[in-house]
Amino acid sequence: xxxxxxxxxxxxxxxxxxxxxxxxxxxxxxxxxxxxxxxxxxxxxxxxxxxxxxxxxxxxxxxxxxxxxxxxxxxxxxxxxxxxxxxxxxxxxxxxxxxxxxxxxxxxxxxxxxxxxxxxxxxxxxxxxxxxxxxxxxxxxxxxxxxxxxxxxxxxxxxxxxxxxxxxxxxxxxxxxxxxxxxxxxxxxxxxxxxxxxxxxxxxxxxxxxxxxxxxxxxxxxxxxxxxxxxxxxxxxxxxxxxxxxxxxxxxxxxxxxxxxxxxxxxxxxxxxxxxxxxxxxxxxxxxxxxxxxxxxxxxxxxxxxxxxxxxxxxxxxxxxxxxxxxxxxxxxxxxxxxxxxxxxxxxxxxxxxxxxxxxxxxxxxxxxxxxxxxxxxxxxxxxxxxxxxxxxxxxxxxxxxxxxxxxxxxxxxxxxxxxxxxxxxxxxxxxxxxxxxxxxxxxxxxxxxxxxxxxxxxxxxxxxxxxxxxxxxxxxxxxxxxxxxxxxxxxxxxxxxxxxxxxxxxxxxxxxxxxxxxxxxxxxxxxxxxxxxxxxxxxxxxxxxxxxxxxxxxxxxxxxxxxxxxxxxxxxxxxxxxxxxxxxxxxxxxxxxxxxxxxxxxxxxxxxxxxxxxxxxxxxxxxxxxxxxxxxxxxxxxxxxxxxxxxxxxxxxxxxxxxxxxxxxxxxxxxxxxxxxxxxxxxxxxxxxxxxxxxxxxxxxxxxxxxxxxxxxxxxxxxxxxxxxxxxxxxxxxxxxxxxxxxxxxxxxxxxxxxxxxxxxxxxxxxxxxxxxxxxxxxxxxxxxxxxxxxxxxxxxxxxxxxxxxxxxxxxxxxxxxxxxxxxxxxxxxxxx
Numbered sequence: 001x002x003x004x005x006x007x008x009x010x011x012x013x014x015x016x017x018x019x020x021x022x023x024x025x026x027x028x029x030x031x032x033x034x035x036x037x038x039x040x041x042x043x044x045x046x047x048x049x050x051x052x053x054x055x056x057x058x059x060x061x062x063x064x065x066x067x068x069x070x071x072x073x074x075x076x077x078x079x080x081x082x083x084x085x086x087x088x089x090x091x092x093x094x095x096x097x098x099x100x101x102x103x104x105x106x107x108x109x110x111x112x113x114x115x116x117x118x119x120x121x122x123x124x125x126x127x128x129x130x131x132x133x134x135x136x137x138x139x140x141x142x143x144x145x146x147x148x149x150x151x152x153x154x155x156x157x158x159x160x161x162x163x164x165x166x167x168x169x170x171x172x173x174x175x176x177x178x179x180x181x182x183x184x185x186x187x188x189x190x191x192x193x194x195x196x197x198x199x200x201x202x203x204x205x206x207x208x209x210x211x212x213x214x215x216x217x218x219x220x221x222x223x224x225x226x227x228x229x230x231x232x233x234x235x236x237x238x239x240x241x242x243x244x245x246x247x248x249x250x251x252x253x254x255x256x257x258x259x260x261x262x263x264x265x266x267x268x269x270x271x272x273x274x275x276x277x278x279x280x281x282x283x284x285x286x287x288x289x290x291x292x293x294x295x296x297x298x299x300x301x302x303x304x305x306x307x308x309x310x311x312x313x314x315x316x317x318x319x320x321x322x323x324x325x326x327x328x329x330x331x332x333x334x335x336x337x338x339x340x341x342x343x344x345x346x347x348x349x350x351x352x353x354x355x356x357x358x359x360x361x362x363x364x365x366x367x368x369x370x371x372x373x374x375x376x377x378x379x380x381x382x383x384x385x386x387x388x389x390x391x392x393x394x395x396x397x398x399x400x401x402x403x404x405x406x407x408x409x410x411x412x413x414x415x416x417x418x419x420x421x422x423x424x425x426x427x428x429x430x431x432x433x434x435x436x437x438x439x440x441x442x443x444x445x446x447x448x449x450x451x452x453x454x455x456x457x458x459x460x461x462x463x464x465x466x467x468x469x470x471x472x473x474x475x476x477x478x479x480x481x482x483x484x485x486x487x488x489x490x491x492x493x494x495x496x497x498x499x500x501x502x503x504x505x506x507x508x509x510x511x512x513x514x515x516x517x518x519x520x521x522x523x524x525x526x527x528x529x530x531x532x533x534x535x536x537x538x539x540x541x542x543x544x545x546x547x548x549x550x551x552x553x554x555x556x557x558x559x560x561x562x563x564x565x566x567x568x569x570x571x572x573x574x575x576x577x578x579x580x581x582x583x584x585x586x587x588x589x590x591x592x593x594x595x596x597x598x599x600x601x602x603x604x605x606x607x608x609x610x611x612x613x614x615x616x617x618x619x620x621x622x623x624x625x626x627x628x629x630x631x632x633x634x635x636x637x638x639x640x641x642x643x644x645x646x647x648x649x650x651x652x653x654x655x656x657x658x659x660x661x662x663x664x665x666x667x668x669x670x671x672x673x674x675x676x677x678x679x680x681x682x683x684x685x686x687x688x689x690x691x692x693x694x695x696x697x698x699x700x701x702x703x704x705x706x707x708x709x710x711x712x713x714x715x716x717x718x719x720x721x722x723x724x725x726x727x728x729x730x731x732x733x734x735x736x737x738x739x740x741x742x743x744x745x746x747x748x749x750x751x752x753x754x755x756x757x758x759x760x761x762x763x764x765x766x767x768x769x770x771x772x773x774x775x776x777x778x779x780x781x782x783x784x785x786x787x788x789x790x791x792x793x794x795x796x797x798x799x800x801x802x803x804x805x806x807x808x809x810x811x812x813x814x815x816x817x818x819x820x821x822x823x824x825x826x827x828x829x830x831x832x833x834x
């Protein structure tokens with residue numbers, strides 16, 4: 001059946017196309033029949049008659065308007081009484097149908113006149129500011145030292161104000177004069193004005209050239225102020241109600257402008273015969289002035305490089321924004337309404353006709369079905385290649401998933417994924433090695449079965465907060481029971497992730513082994529107890545010899561030999577005790593060094609655990625997006641909606657997501673890579689790399705990072721250790737800010753030189769450090785985080801790295817709203833000692 005329909009379409013396709021075109025041409029035919037003949041139209045100019053408006057004269061004299069069925073009257077802006085007629089007011093009031101304007105169109109629009117720009121003839125603003133060539137002028141700052149002619153409510157003054165503001169100068173420092181004042185080239189005579197406003201090709205330029213006066217010009221565009229010049233406009237109501245009339249007038253006008261710019265001599269000759277300008281004393285001056293304008297007008301229209309009347313809507317929006325900053329306008333413009341687009345207006349009319357005609361809708365739907373069936377066979381051929389590309393995309397996604405699973409299984413911390421009912425869904429090999437069970441023995445088992453009943457914290461309240469979204473994750477110390485019955489102490493970091501397979505949230509448990517740390521803590525307690533016992537024994541021995549002096553009195557001189565023996569015994573005993581103490585001291589010293597190394601290792605493991613959580617956060621969104629892309633491709637294929645363009649777009653998007661996930665792994669791998677050799681590194685780049693690790697956390701907690709007073713200096717030392725130290729400081733700031741409810745959370749980072757040191761300073765507004773804990777913040781295992789979410793090693797490790805390993809110093813102080821951590825390093829980083 002489908003092949004039969006396709007063959008019929010191919011047989012009669014030309015008839016179908018002709019029939020469809022006939023339907024579509026019905027509305028335009030109806031429009032052409034309704035067009036009024038020789039309709040009276042008034043065009044209001046913005047100045048006196050001159051070559052500046054030559055295109056409109058050409059369209060009238062050469063019959064272009066008449067061919068469009070228009071009888072056009074062109075009115076000068078200067079009446080018999082000498083007053084200037086404003087084109088926007090004439091058009092808005094209905095006394096004119098079209099007008100010529102520029103920024104005054106936006107002024108009238110802002111005051112409630114519903115105007116519409118039809119064509120922009122002058123692609124550049126004609127506004128210039130003139131001074132004599134010998135006037136010393138370096139930059140616009142010199143305006144503040146010169147006598148500048150400014151009129152009240154002058155359109156020429158708008159661009160001057162924009163120029164001044166763009167250079168940070170307040171226009172109010174330059175005085176204003178009466179708005180009725182006219183400026184001529186004579187106003188540049190000494191003692192009157194240094195700078196006056198005017199137009200490109202205006203009377204100031206003309207008479208200056210004629211009299212041999214050399215002028216210096218200052219143009220707004222040189223300061224980034226790019227306004228449109230003369231533009232044709234009408235009312236929005238006329239554009240909507242009679243778009244054919246507006247388009248006919250625009251079309252004839254642009255044709256007239258093309259002729260005028262290509263045959264200026266003919267137009268100027270006829271202007272000299274039929275028009276006059278009160279600004280010029282003689283007809284000869286008037287003709288010379290128009291000839292002077294020819295090249296100036298061509299420069300403003302950019303003809304023939306730019307199409308006559310071309311409109312860039314965004315430039316009109318920019319003009320309106322600049323005028324808004326100058327308080328000339330207060331409202332934004334609606335681009336679709338303010339710019340006349342004949343095709344859009346016609347489309348709107350067509351849509352209204354379509355809604356009114358059920359028959360046309362049926363025919364259009366039928367045409368759509370025909371075209372769809374006609375293209376179906378060719379699309380089916382394309383699907384084979386698209387399916388191949390889809391399989392390739394799925395293969396890349398599969399590889400990305402395999403890479404994720406490889407990272408999951410090779411992690412250095414134990415990872416357990418559990419459901420909300422505590423059922424174990426997935427574990428990695430590291431956790432199996434830690435707990436002694438196989439994956440098969442753990443999957444499906446309740447995790448509480450391997451958690452010890454004693455020595456554990458109560459995380460129920462934290463789990464409730466995690467489920468309700470009040471916190472993103474939490475940390476606790478948890479005691480587990482291995483398969484062989486031994487105890488395993490772990491630091492648990494728990495967060496939630498979205499499981500696409502079950503379409504629900506699950507718990508991600510990351511456990512680092514702290515059993516050795518627990519054992520070390522117990523060993524420290526035992527060592528302290530043993531040390532105290534020995535000290536007590538020494539004190540006891542010494543107290544027993546307190547009565548030796550009594551043996552040396554006169555009554556006991558005959559026992560002197562016995563007393564000497566006792567004294568020697570006591571001395572031998574003390575020497576033995578001293579040797580014992582020396583051995584114990586050396587043992588404790590070695591043990592403390594080993595513990596310090598263990599603490600640093602534990603801190604590294606804790607950082608790794610936190611970064612595994614960050615990887616999970618940063619991979620969550622790309623994986624969700626990849627899942628949605630695959631589902632959309634599948635649905636599109638099932639409903640025969642899969643186009644080559646859509647498949648290509650989906651494949652490219654998937655590649656970008658996979659690349660983003662790969663870059664995340666590279667970032668964390670570089671952070672964990674050990675570097676034991678001192679080398680030069682850039683503090684700024686190092687800090688930026690650390691911030692990239694926190695990108696998801698910063699965005700989730702709405703924390704803004706601000707760089708201030710940055711000096712691009714290199715340090716010399718261990719870049720990786722410095723990164724870990726900065727990681728701890730920024731992590732503490734994020735935790736402090738996340739617990740506050742303020743909307744303006746921020747971390748300010750500065751890098752500067754201070755004497756012979758290079759300093760990096762980190763300031764947040766998270767509330768600061770309380771005085772009662774100020775002397776303990778650098779102690780190991782000291783933390784202020786609730787429910788033991790922290791290891792208490794961050795600042796201790798930071799201080800150890802900066803002061804012991806890199807010869808620097810870590811300082812802090814409370815600010816008004818938070819705390820400032822200051823990390824100082826020697827400029828040469830110890831190079832001189834190498």
